[in-house]
Amino acid sequence: MKILLRQGSICPPPGLSYNMVDGRYVKKILVIYYSQSGQLKRILSRMVQGLEENSGVQCDIRAISPVESYPYPWTFYRFFNVFPEAVSLDGCPVRPVDLADNYDLIVLGYTIWFLSPAIPVTGFLQTKQAALLFKGKPVITVIGCRDMWLIGQEKMKTLLADLGARLLDNVALTDQGRSLYTFVTTPRWLLTGKKDSFWFFPKAGVAEEEIKKMDRFGKRLAEALDRDEEQGDGPLLSGLGAVNVNGKLIATERIAHRSFLIWSKLIKTAGSPCSPGRNVVITIYTVFLLTLVLTVVPMNMIIRRLVYPLCKKSIAGAVSYYEQPSGR
Numbered sequence: 001m002k003i004l005l006r007q008g009s010i011c012p013p014p015g016l017s018y019n020m021v022d023g024r025y026v027k028k029i030l031v032i033y034y035s036q037s038g039q040l041k042r043i044l045s046r047m048v049q050g051l052e053e054n055s056g057v058q059c060d061i062r063a064i065s066p067v068e069s070y071p072y073p074w075t076f077y078r079f080f081n082v083f084p085e086a087v088s089l090d091g092c093p094v095r096p097v098d099l100a101d102n103y104d105l106i107v108l109g110y111t112i113w114f115l116s117p118a119i120p121v122t123g124f125l126q127t128k129q130a131a132l133l134f135k136g137k138p139v140i141t142v143i144g145c146r147d148m149w150l151i152g153q154e155k156m157k158t159l160l161a162d163l164g165a166r167l168l169d170n171v172a173l174t175d176q177g178r179s180l181y182t183f184v185t186t187p188r189w190l191l192t193g194k195k196d197s198f199w200f201f202p203k204a205g206v207a208e209e210e211i212k213k214m215d216r217f218g219k220r221l222a223e224a225l226d227r228d229e230e231q232g233d234g235p236l237l238s239g240l241g242a243v244n245v246n247g248k249l250i251a252t253e254r255i256a257h258r259s260f261l262i263w264s265k266l267i268k269t270a271g272s273p274c275s276p277g278r279n280v281v282i283t284i285y286t287v288f289l290l291t292l293v294l295t296v297v298p299m300n301m302i303i304r305r306l307v308y309p310l311c312k313k314s315i316a317g318a319v320s321y322y323e324q325p326s327g328r
């Protein structure tokens with residue numbers, strides 16, 4: 001029999017892990033993230049606003065803090081120096097996070113670095129603290145990135161499964177404008193800090209409108225918590241446009257990741273982070289990457305358009321796989 005409990009009531013039903021705050025039982029949510037420019041932090045804050053409309057929910061918001069901070073904006077070589085470690089999921093040391101006991105649900109906000117979770121987030125997930133925190137807990141992942149998060153989320157699924165966490169939902173916000181534009185606007189933002197629109201390019205980053213609308217997930221989550229739905233297998237946030245998988249990017253992302261695996265090994269072999277040896281291979285790699293972007297990518301776009309009718313079914317299958325668990 002399913003026991004329904006209104007949060008804020010004076011007594012928890014047996015077997016449920018409600019926390020006491022000011023003499024009332026509330027559900028405690030941990031929102032934990034790593035954000036450099038503050039964009040992902042704003043995305044999550046807006047979600048929390050919706051969530052906290054329910055007085056029976058209490059949120060702890062915590063930032064992951066690497067022991068050695070990463071630059072923002074980035075210099076060219078610092079940016080590419082994190083490539084091999086990001087791809088091979090070598091997390092960095094992070095400071096312990098100040099946490100309460102007994103969270104009912106964890107919202108994990110992360111960005112994508114080279115088709116992988118950002119290194120500080122990987123680093124945190126590899127700590128003993130995370131092992132204790134995530135074991136058996138329901139988790140909602142929230143991604144803020146340029147537009148390539150599919151492989152990163154696959155890696156995240158493995159990291160969470162290793163911790164024994166239960167992934168209920170995934171929400172992904174991507175930068176505004178077409179892929180071709182964000183290929184310029186996102187690196188410009190990350191390397192100079194400039195987010196403004198210029199020439200025919202849109203502003204960099206996630207559209208403000210999308211960030212504002214994040215409260216819909218908080219509101220839905222609050223309703224779901226009210227019904228103890230986080231104790232099930234989810235999803236809690238379906239039908240709200242949690243993700244938008246671009247079928248045309250799936251092949252590009254898979255191919256890019258395969259080449260990332262090879263190049264990350266080569267760059268690692270060339271030397272430790274920021275060493276002259278590594279920087280030489282990074283220079284060769286970026287020239288290779290640029291040539292690829294200017295030649296193979298446009299060719300690939302034409303070929304994709306031609307073969308699209310033939311691959312429609314398999315692309316649709318892949319789209320529906322990556323849309324799980326929350327869907328469109």
Ligand SMILES: Cc1cc2nc3c(=O)[nH]c(=O)nc-3n(C[C@H](O)[C@H](O)[C@H](O)COP(=O)(O)O)c2cc1C
Pocket residue numbers: 034035036037038039040041079082111112113114115116144145146147148149186190
């Ligand atoms: C080193 C690095 C690599 C990145 N690689 C990707 C990527 O592969 N795919 C993607 O969609 N976004 C990528 N991004 C963009 C981030 O996911 C994110 O949108 C951006 O860093 C802003 O996040 P913030 O909230 O930390 O400021 C990368 C960013 C950095 C700093």
